[in-house]
Amino acid sequence: MSNKKIPEKILEVIRDAGHCVVTTHVQPDGDALGSLLAMTDMLEQMGKRVFAYLDEPISHLYNFLPSSRALSTDIDQLQTFVDEAGVDICAIALDCGEADRMGRNQDTFLRISPFVVIDHHLSHQNFGDYRWVDSQCSSTGEMVYEISEALGQTPTYDGAFSLYVAICTDTGSFRYECTGSRTFEIAGRLVDLGVNPNHLANLIYDNYSPERLDLMQRVLATLELSENQQIACIHVTREMFDRSGALAQDAEGFVEYARSIRSVKVAVFVKENRSEVISVSLRAKGAFNVASIAKKFGGGGHRNAAGCKFPADSIESVREKVISSIKDALRAPSPEN
Incomplete structure (x- = not known):
């Protein structure tokens, strides 16, 4: 059981919204992409309509991530999704230390309310309506897992795969000081859900051109x-x-x-x-x-x-x-x- 204190309002917003827009920072790394895909997978599992947006096409280094082709860079499609949702919507920004990190279309996102921010950067600059910022977490992927657990959701295999990539890359393969016992506990649970660490390590680190x-x-x-x-x-x-x-x-x-x-x-x-x-x-x-x-x-x-x-x-x-x-x-x- 986690001792992380997720703001109840964030859980409430996620539970109540029928439509969710999810995004992350420009030039996304493994944690940003893995968190984005895992959050999208969890929300869809809860029966919600989800629009997962990237400011730019996914890097070829991470195109092995499941459902990565479903990520959209089309801002017009996003606006249509928002218009159709009406008030039954929320936005979630993952791994963004400040609003500017969302890129050139940040204003479009910030007009969506309620706006939830989930981040673990020590230098975080507050934005959005509701925030969970915890620099003690190893990665945003770890935080997404905690939210999933708090909402009573078990990650699918694809979600577990994406979360493991997020955690593994942002901890330097579990080498950085941000890696704690809870990090290993979560990684173990993801392995129990079918993730093969050797297979993922090959995809992440043995893919040089x-x-x-x-x-x-x-x-x-x-x-x-x-x-x-x-x-x-x-x-x-x-x-x-x-x-x-x-x-x-x-x-x-x-x-x-x-x-x-x-x-x-x-x-x-x-x-x-x-x-x-x-x-x-x-x-x-x-x-x-x-x-x-x-x-x-x-x-x-x-x-x-x-x-x-x-x-x-x-x-x-x-x-x-x-x-x-x-x-x-x-x-x-x-x-x-």
Whole structure:
């Protein structure tokens, strides 16, 4: 039995609504997609009409997820669904640390009421009508499981599959400090429902394309260590994507290689995007709080995993700003670092 205190109003909203719109953040990772699909599966199991929306097509890295083809990117279809539902509707945002993370159509979602937010980011910025935000949960997937249990629903095989992907990817295969006994308990129950951990691990981690490996080679060649090898920094440019033939999604997880160096406390991955925005992924070991670093630059996340963006800047400039901030924190540790 879980000791998580889910706001009763959220359970009430989900029970009462006949139509549900479910969405997650832009550039969705395994937790976002797995949570979205599992929530959709649970709601349909409860007899509700559900519109599951993504801001962009699902990454090829996760197209093995069950029912992933049912996810829609059509905002006009969404509006029709909302209009037909009338007042018998609710919206649910999963794994979104702030409203902007829902993407370019966030205003369409925020007009739906009641609006429920379920998230586990330490740096969460409140939005929506009703919120369950718990940074102690390993993943949003874990939170969706708790909601399912509180509503008396047993995940279907597809739902369990999606939840396991969500939890496994957001805990780094159960390696990050957010992984607790309840995480393993839930994972065990998902296995009891038919999930095969070996099969899922193959789908998640053994699905590299030659283009992805080419890109990885180019990115790892940029590795720079500083501050007595406590900081590792890598970067990727648009030219690297073009030369390798890889897609933007193929860079997912590269920061973990920089983090894996024995002496490294903080890993930085600076990415040049086609949108002229430089994005930064941060990973840490132990007590160092990269969410506090990301927050200085308008980003956020978790203690050991966070990110931020820099519009109209250069890789060199961004790298210098971020690493300088990390060095300051390492040299003069605050209570949270």
